[in-house]
Amino acid sequence: MGEAKTFKSHIDALIIGAGPSGLMAAYWMARCGIKARIIDKRGTKVFTGQADGLRSRTLELFDSMGIQHRILHEGHIAVEVNFWVPGKNGTLIRQGTHTPAKVNESPYHSTLLNQGRIERFILDSIRQHSKLEVERGIIAESLEYDENLEDDPTAYPITVQLRTLDGDEVKLTGSPGNGDGSTTVHNGLDRSNLLVDDWDDLIQRSRSHQAKVEIVKAKYLIGCDGAHSWTRKQLNIPLEGSSTDHIWGVMDIIPITDFPDIRRISTVTNVSGTMLVIPRERHLVRLYVPVHVVDTATGGQFDRSTITLDMIRKRVQNILSPYSFEFRICDWWTAYRVAQRIAPTFSKGSRIFLAGDAVHTHSPKVGLGMNISMQDGFNIGWKIGLVAAGTAHPSILETYNPERHRLAEMLLEFDRHWSKSFTDDKLHAVGTSEKTKSMIQVVEMFEDFADGLKVFYGASLLVWKNDGEDGPAVARRLIPGERFPPAKLRNQAEGRTEWTTRLLESDGRFHVVLLAGDVRVEAQRRRIERLSCFLAGQDSCLTRYASIPGRFHSPILLVTIHSAPWREAEFFQFPDVLRPLDPVMGWDYSRIWCDDVCIWDRECDGQTYAKWAADRTRGAVVVVRPDQYIGWVGELEDADALTRYFDGVLLKK
């Protein structure tokens, strides 16, 4: 018995937890080329079950990571939401159907796919860009943080002791699946939050035998370790919020039912309750049903063993009646308790950050939780990546907390409203059409937020707000703090088309997007010349900042989008700095794009400037952050302000 050798290593960043938020953060470590590790207590990745809903904004980010084509190939797209309520004589009727008003503001639409495949795609992308691998079956058992070292960029203020679990320990226990006997069922109770946290148990057990123990010194730590977050507990950060927990059952099954909307997103309300239908890939359908309420204020506990697959099946049969409902194949099922809770802060000092379920919990029924969690990881990931790479000021890390906390609050508010429509009997009593109306209202109220079309990032050194809610006069719909609205453009030299989500690849660089306007107009060409002259200068913002070591000489990439007809412009008529020459790779044809119709691609409709409310003649200059959010917008004459923006964000050479 006793400890094995103790290793000691120094790394830039340690990520605890390889779920969606941890993997998104790890993606950035891979792209920025910093020394990072990502550990997970479980011995294998998730293969099925768990979260499944991908919203537009997440899909846009996936496109910028180069994996969206795989989602499109395997996922199930479902846009409309249907509302079923009791009709006359014990029937159920489809009372309303809701289609998102701004459904075409994104190239991608709500897609359902199991978490296992989603994590697979992110892992493949990480592997493509680095040697970073998830280390599974490893647990953290102590965390020390020396705040005195915070301000020294070369210091390692974080000390974590890691312990490698043995094979048996990483197979966490859960209750056996109980299908109808004829089926093999994977249940997800081992990862359900109904389980008491097993972290301490695992540490105790692994101490009783020979285990590899390791001390890691890190500059940054990201805790992505879920609702029971060990990291959060070490930091004494509480979760605050609702005192009522609802217990929900969920199952992924292949349905045998004559209910017409079993393959469409639907809510079904009946005298015996309300359920949610989510169609999925490979004939699967996910069903959510509320099964119990626990009052935590009175110390309410709940006996998990009372929830079985058969119990969930019967609840669904009751709600769907008079339609028939049965299944032979259950891919996965679980139960979990739901409460809206949030941590008051998502960070500790300037070096430790928490993301995803570790800092906000809520019901999964809005199909948004995994999205917000992934976007948390995406947000902190690039910031730590660039700071650890020695490219960006450490102060950009201060923007994580305000940017993501506000989003998490919105998420909880949405969930409170939405969950209430499922469980509030008062609403039920007011009559079915009122209930449907109220549900549609909730969906509409939070729609832009849910799809990520509205983001709410406040002013900071990364977001230079203009006066008022809109963007500046030259491009009113390009609003600092909001996402860069996707558009499909035509490449000037090549004629091929591409979405900006793919064009502005998430590779760690900021993009300066020059909306060059109408290059047929001589006065405009002179404006472009003047700006280009400035940018080509010795100490311009394109050349003055530290590199991303081993990746890019400059952390800023300049991309031009003009508004003249494609056939009336030529690549070589643009100033050199807009289309640089590499001695080996030749001219960079991917830098000049055009907002014009492409007759063989309907999505490329020449409406980009209009969509952005940008002046078609005079254009604008836009800073797009590495995560595709808008940082700054100005005119072609505002090069000094542009430089000041970057001086506040990036380190000089």
Place this chain on the structure above:
Amino acid sequence: MGEAKTFKSHIDALIIGAGPSGLMAAYWMARCGIKARIIDKRGTKVFTGQADGLRSRTLELFDSMGIQHRILHEGHIAVEVNFWVPGKNGTLIRQGTHTPAKVNESPYHSTLLNQGRIERFILDSIRQHSKLEVERGIIAESLEYDENLEDDPTAYPITVQLRTLDGDEVKLTGSPGNGDGSTTVHNGLDRSNLLVDDWDDLIQRSRSHQAKVEIVKAKYLIGCDGAHSWTRKQLNIPLEGSSTDHIWGVMDIIPITDFPDIRRISTVTNVSGTMLVIPRERHLVRLYVPVHVVDTATGGQFDRSTITLDMIRKRVQNILSPYSFEFRICDWWTAYRVAQRIAPTFSKGSRIFLAGDAVHTHSPKVGLGMNISMQDGFNIGWKIGLVAAGTAHPSILETYNPERHRLAEMLLEFDRHWSKSFTDDKLHAVGTSEKTKSMIQVVEMFEDFADGLKVFYGASLLVWKNDGEDGPAVARRLIPGERFPPAKLRNQAEGRTEWTTRLLESDGRFHVVLLAGDVRVEAQRRRIERLSCFLAGQDSCLTRYASIPGRFHSPILLVTIHSAPWREAEFFQFPDVLRPLDPVMGWDYSRIWCDDVCIWDRECDGQTYAKWAADRTRGAVVVVRPDQYIGWVGELEDADALTRYFDGVLLKK
């Protein structure tokens, strides 16, 4: 020395050659689940170079095979063709640009990607559906064919002796790459047709040492072994045609040039000749230049060693002048001789078939050769697959020769015209605008053929022609013998959209597509009921034919496409036979589709019936062959004729 053990095995089909046509044939062996082998004399697959142009029709087939999303992600789409000629004062000018007139008749557009990736995707698809693997480093050394056994479906009339080459033999010799010294260059001369055929050499050499020798008895043989086809020679089938050979140089490079259209498909004519520019993935550009003419009638031989990379570079520099041209990276280069030659027949008896370059050779400059070759393999593949599976009548194999020979003749005619525009000095002399005009004429003349929009399959037991050129009155643009024109549809139960190219998956089955018309009209509903009643009958065409063993109970899949608005129809209102129930998988929601606008998918425009010139109220019935070509079109009352069609094609249980 001497022979090793001789093995003997019995298989359904042997494919010699694992290039594009062989792999497409092998795909069907995998899908139909028959016992097949595919061998290739080379020790490794192609990784780079070779053919690179994918036309619309091929991409549609890839979609039906489930690999098109990978092409879209990696390939370079280029549609317009530009024509450059000398201007005043020694300049070059872009004299014309051609855009295909029917560019939107296919969901997919000309895409450039190297052959290595394309083969990779097909191989992955084969692996997904079977255990069939390409056996490399194996050569055939004798072929016997017993015609007396032809008519016995249980007999193995083909005997082939295979020999496993050793490691050194499979590394074929080629001249070393000669770049500028500073670059690593892969040259493709080892696979160039300038090399004397090395098959006999390989056999001789391998006989001199211990080699594994094996006798294979096969029911069917497909020779896909390229321009020097060993299989064709064993059958004493000649290649006939042109007596003039042109020697061409080709290179895949990353260009450093100020020529504006280096990233667009272009022809460039100058006093020193004409060349072709083909943009590609990963910054590569392929350049074709004619370098020599050989008169084979006078026994003209050609010294291959006179062609070097530097020589090709200089030719390009001369033609592109006054634009600069250089490169540092050459991914691949080769030279080959070109003549339009075709075999008088593509088959021997009813059991041996030849496909691809083995039976038609031509220049690669029309970007079509690999496409026609793959389509050859695709055509013979499903036929042999279904016959060997015991599902289809052997007589369907007779359709291969007439269907593909005619297409190959068209290909050669296109190539003769197109090559002439490059090399004919007379054309050059008539003036540059005449030359451009003539080139555009050639492109326009063969455009529909090249993109596969027009197919020319004649009447046969697989193609029941209607009177005249058009389709029947109920759906004039659904023409037997032509491809099923792709359309994007909305799934009735799910709301998701899909292209018919993906929906009618190439899985070995025939599709009966019921255009159900307007299901809101009662008289039409009665017609649908009557047809459904017939199809649900005991011995209908859905149930009477032999299965595809281990794959599908019925070799026919019924798919319904109605024309009522999506919200005014319900899945369960359609008769049972149109939406069958499986006791485990539930109802099959993938069977009922709708031609209606989808607001979140611009490609799904509700114009499908119009595109097909189908009666929006009364609809039609269409038989789509496993390869997505139309076999039969009729009215809803023509169920007897429908059954007669299938009685001629499929075997009864």
